[in-house]
Amino acid sequence: SNYPFFFRKGELPRQIEAKGIPLGGAKNFKANSSTISLEKGDRIFLYTDGLIETKCRGIPIGYDLVIEQVGKLMVPGLKESLDAILRWNRSVCDDGIQEDDITMVIIERSLETKEN
Numbered sequence: 001s002n003y004p005f006f007f008r009k010g011e012l013p014r015q016i017e018a019k020g021i022p023l024g025g026a027k028n029f030k031a032n033s034s035t036i037s038l039e040k041g042d043r044i045f046l047y048t049d050g051l052i053e054t055k056c057r058g059i060p061i062g063y064d065l066v067i068e069q070v071g072k073l074m075v076p077g078l079k080e081s082l083d084a085i086l087r088w089n090r091s092v093c094d095d096g097i098q099e100d101d102i103t104m105v106i107i108e109r110s111l112e113t114k115e116n
Helices: 062-073 078-092
Strands: 005-007 043-047 104-108
Touching (some): 062 078
Antiparallel strands (some): 043 104
16 A cells, blocks of 8 residues: 655654555445644645655665655745656656656644634
């Protein structure tokens, strides 16, 4: 499973581990839900396996390198962050040929919670 990455300023990025199978991985699957509290500026990074399976010198780059680099490439704009991640991915890809497609989404909490 490609667990989403969670980013909060001043903290190390981490994976959000959930039980179950990837979305769309089985027919008639009943998913469990879980929650995470987001503060202003927190981000969740979702991606397909093409990102972690990008090959560098014939070996998939894997989760550790992806989370390290994605953390460095998170800049103020969401589009700018996605563009930076894609540029980095293309730079490490063997011969510039990506074997699998890549889909990425960044979700950011942008509003403060108002107290009643």
